[in-house]
Amino acid sequence: MRKAFSTWIVGAALLTGFSMSVAQTGAQPPAAPLSGTLKKLADTGTIALGVRENQVPFAYVDDSQNVIGFTVDICKALVESLKADAGIKTLKVELKPVTAQTRLALLGNGTIDMDCASVTNNAARQKQVAFSNTFFLTATAFAAKKASNLKSIADLKGKTVVAVPGSNHMVILNELNLKQNLNLRIVNAKDQPEAFLMLATDRAAALVSDDVLLASAIASAKDPGDYVISPDTLAPPEPYGLVMRRDDPEFKAAVDKALSAYLASPAAKANYDKWFVQPIAPRGLRMNFPMSPALRKAYAKPTDSIDPAAY
Template sequence: MRLRRLVPVLLAGLAALPASAQELTGTLKKIKDTGAITLGYRDSSVPFSYLDGDQKPVGYAMDICYKVVDAVKAHLKLDKLETKLNPVTSATRIPLIANGTVDLECGSTTNNVDRQKQVAFTNTHFLTASRFVAKKASNVTKFDDLKGKTVVSTSGTTNIRQINEYNTANKLGLTILPAKDHAEAFLMVETGRAVAFVMDDVLLASLAAGSKEPDAYVISKDAISKPEPYGIMLRKDDAPFKKVVDDATAAFYRSPEGKTTYDKWFTKPIPPRNINLNLPMDEALKKAFATPSDSPDPAMY
């Protein structure tokens, strides 16, 4: 009987131990053992994750990931933590997270139900919708104007699936070309190989703002998606690591620094060309920052 009474006491004592005294598993153990954390970055997803004039990865999502790195370092009580940077593309980002090469994917990745079967996401840091960019001279401003024309979208993205589904459902007779990345897709519109590039509106705004003739382009008013959440990707079924990441991002978004960081990348000139996206934070994102969520459901926002 005495031993039976002691068991709950011992279990309670173990639960009260600090994280460093408990046995680490998954990503936290990997980081502690190697003394390094690996961030995946994109080379042209302005302003989330891209290369600046010195070919250094910078951006809004990168800033958020560095806040997470600080939190992981503090959680593991490490004196120093090496941050490794690994390039990813639309096609490689999920496999590189899943196979352990990359610990956090710092980009412009839509959090949806299908992807949550393969990876996890932390709290939403942006909301976007799927629209198109075209040259004003082409006289297309809505999706129905694209009937029978050639459009492009980036391979491996939610957007290329959406435009294929929209094309079929509305019998538009589109020719839909896949591009390896956003830069290549925009170039196809720039050079006339495609009339429009279908992508998340914020990425289209950044590509147009950074082009040789920003005033030559128009972004469609109508969208083929509801507002969709972007999140930092991490490995699935790794609850201890996810808790550290979720706590860090929630605290950051609720703090004044969260809004300041947003404004830094969306309402002020950004490197390397000092373009300004002029995209102030909307009410939906303000709500998402006040009540952080990793939900993939657009209706939650």
């Protein structure tokens, strides 16, 4: 197991400016018998969180082989409240690597208890898993080389386009290809870095993904000025949520309670700015992605809705 995916014990609030009352009073025994994931936490004293290795700035491995990122910090903050809901005083946290292809299977078989990544909440996925309240909003777009002059969906007609299988982007791309008769050659990449490499080496004319992930990939490129993100989006804004096992309403309620308290705290805005506005490790990259009015609304009035009108 890599150093990045080590175990630590949570016994205090983890982000400056955010603390639950349990951090001062200690965990209290639960009022009713526990079930599902909370019972597992109480029985094992451990929570397993799924994280990515290469999804800057949400979750990625730094030069010291530690997993860091926006959603990693969010999940660390929530654990303090979950510890109290499980009625225990200490809770070990295990970080386990997942990919777009493995995350649902690892959640289903109990390897992880929650996926702390950038996962789009939609109707199809809700048939398999449960989502927390929204912590981020994104839109599906494409990145291309500036010299290619590709700006609209129509410009992609007949082109080779890459996306990551298991992602919502692949579904959207295939639907558009059929509806608009684009005659695309759609190719797969195992993950976002490989997909961007295919774009950089001209094996694909465009990369379809979330706008924020495209911004991250471009910021990390050798020559960021060589790339552009399409002004034309492929779908309405979509919410990201933390992912849990389906049919475990007790755990979802506990996660939503903790997340709502966190989003209302100064730490939530500070954490956003830390990862999307300020320079980030390891090379001082700047995402230049300030919080949108829609996301500010979602923080003020937490919801797990998939309706774009809710934001």
